[in-house]
Amino acid sequence: MNVDSIRDGIVIDHIAAGCGMKLYRLLGLENLNVPVAMITNVASARRGRKDIIKIDADIPVSFDVIGYVDPAATVNIIRGGTLIEKKQIDMPEMLSNVIRCKNPRCITSTEQELDNIFRLTDRAKKEYRCIYCDTKAASL
Amino acid sequence: MRSVIDVPDLSLEELDQLMDTAEDIISHPDSYQDACRRKKLATLFFEPSTRTRLSFEAAMYELGGNVLSVTGANTSSAAKGESVADTAKTVSCYADIIAMRHPKEGAALVAANNATVPVINAGDGGHCHPTQTLADLLTIRREKGHFSGLTVGLCGDLKFGRTVHSLIHALCRYDNMHFVLISPEELKVPSYVKNDALKNKGIPYEQTTSLEEAIGSLDILYMTRVQRERFFNEEDYLRLRDSYILTPEKLRLARPDLCVMHPLPRVNEISVAVDKDPRACYFKQVLNGKYMRMALILMLLREAGTL
Numbered sequence: 001m002n003v004d005s006i007r008d009g010i011v012i013d014h015i016a017a018g019c020g021m022k023l024y025r026l027l028g029l030e031n032l033n034v035p036v037a038m039i040t041n042v043a044s045a046r047r048g049r050k051d052i053i054k055i056d057a058d059i060p061v062s063f064d065v066i067g068y069v070d071p072a073a074t075v076n077i078i079r080g081g082t083l084i085e086k087k088q089i090d091m092p093e094m095l096s097n098v099i100r101c102k103n104p105r106c107i108t109s110t111e112q113e114l115d116n117i118f119r120l121t122d123r124a125k126k127e128y129r130c131i132y133c134d135t136k137a138a139s140l
Numbered sequence: 141m142r143s144v145i146d147v148p149d150l151s152l153e154e155l156d157q158l159m160d161t162a163e164d165i166i167s168h169p170d171s172y173q174d175a176c177r178r179k180k181l182a183t184l185f186f187e188p189s190t191r192t193r194l195s196f197e198a199a200m201y202e203l204g205g206n207v208l209s210v211t212g213a214n215t216s217s218a219a220k221g222e223s224v225a226d227t228a229k230t231v232s233c234y235a236d237i238i239a240m241r242h243p244k245e246g247a248a249l250v251a252a253n254n255a256t257v258p259v260i261n262a263g264d265g266g267h268c269h270p271t272q273t274l275a276d277l278l279t280i281r282r283e284k285g286h287f288s289g290l291t292v293g294l295c296g297d298l299k300f301g302r303t304v305h306s307l308i309h310a311l312c313r314y315d316n317m318h319f320v321l322i323s324p325e326e327l328k329v330p331s332y333v334k335n336d337a338l339k340n341k342g343i344p345y346e347q348t349t350s351l352e353e354a355i356g357s358l359d360i361l362y363m364t365r366v367q368r369e370r371f372f373n374e375e376d377y378l379r380l381r382d383s384y385i386l387t388p389e390k391l392r393l394a395r396p397d398l399c400v401m402h403p404l405p406r407v408n409e410i411s412v413a414v415d416k417d418p419r420a421c422y423f424k425q426v427l428n429g430k431y432m433r434m435a436l437i438l439m440l441l442r443e444a445g446t447l
């Protein structure tokens with residue numbers, strides 16, 4: 001894989017420096033058998049330092065997960081070697097089965113098959129709470 | 141299907157309607173004696189809470205309905221590992237409405253998401269207990285006649301007491317409320333509750349450690365239990381416990397129209413001698429709880445089209 005040129009895939013750019021690996025894990029990229037380049041701590045005019053993830057495969061990625069980790073990230077869709085779409089990312093109102101509730105008294109701790117759902121409760125603070133027990137999601 | 145998991149599930153108009161219905165039941169109990177005839181309430185109590193269960197069951201009986209009762213986690217399907225979702229689906233086949241108590245936070249929401257009949261949260265761990273707050277609201281309305289411009293003192297364990305947090309949130313929806321938060325340093329209202337309910341809405345409040353100093357300014361005094369297990373050491377507990385016990389001596393400093401409330405059960409935080417004082421409203425509060433549960437059962441069964 002040539003890190004600079006992707007034919008068909010996705011480039012997640014302008015990720016806050018240090019968040020790239022978290023995003024990599026939450027997107028489940030470590031479990032996919034596709035070429036992925038993780039570039040960390042690159043100089044960025046916009047953000048000072050940034051991380052970049054390049055996925056050289058036409059696979060679906062969850063924009064909710066990207067928006068949860070860093071809503072300031074940008075997503076570039078590449079087809080046939082050219083950029084066909086730049087997606088603006090936003091914090092999702094709901095986050096389903098991305099993170100787990102850490103509250104041991106929460107019903108999700110004993111009923112493993114329940115969906116772990118978090119609701120955005122404070123956009124300015126990037127605060128998500130479990131819909132079952134209202135516990136705040138641990139910060140990333 | 142409409143369920144009630146927490147107080148904010150009800151609009152202010154609906155709260156008013158519930159209180160109106162409850163007052164009408166109090167005035168004309170006979171006209172409600174067959175309101176739920178041939179309807180069944182299932183009380184699913186996965187942890188013991190005799191008083192709450194009895195209140196729900198008495199409420200349904202007074203509406204002329206019947207009760208199916210499941211108590212204790214060991215005898216129920218939970219012991220066999222059945223999920224809350226499956227239990228809710230199954231019980232929906234037998235009952236017209238469910239009141240559920242469960243030790244896990246969020247269990248009532250899971251039940252509501254899966255039941256095909258309305259679910260009332262009768263307490264999910266330390267999370268919500270909306271019908272307690274409904275009882276508190278009706279008591280305040282009956283004693284004071286209104287919710288405007290009241291000075292409400294909350295005393296005791298304000299850190300862990302979910303009934304206190306729920307009541308603060310509910311009362312903040314009314315105009316010109318003023319709160320006096322009376323507790324030891326160790327048991328102050330958590331800052332997230334203060335920020336969400338009071339500071340961000342500009343609602344005035346004071347914090348104090350002295351019940352004696354605060355009591356004279358109050359319209360309502362809501363007492364709660366100060367539990368031994370909340371303290372690191374025995375000396376702190378014993379030292380502080382007595383400061384937050386309401387006695388006839390402290391009550392002498394209060395207004396003649398003070399309304400003293402307590403979610404019960406009490407241990408020793410209100411001395412028994414206070415019971416004779418006309419300002420003691422905590423047993424009326426128990427009765428009001430039953431009337432609000434009747435009103436809530438009626439509202440939800442009507443909305444479900446069952447009545």
Ligand SMILES: [Zn+2]
Nearest residue numbers: 101106130133
């Ligand atoms: Zn939870």
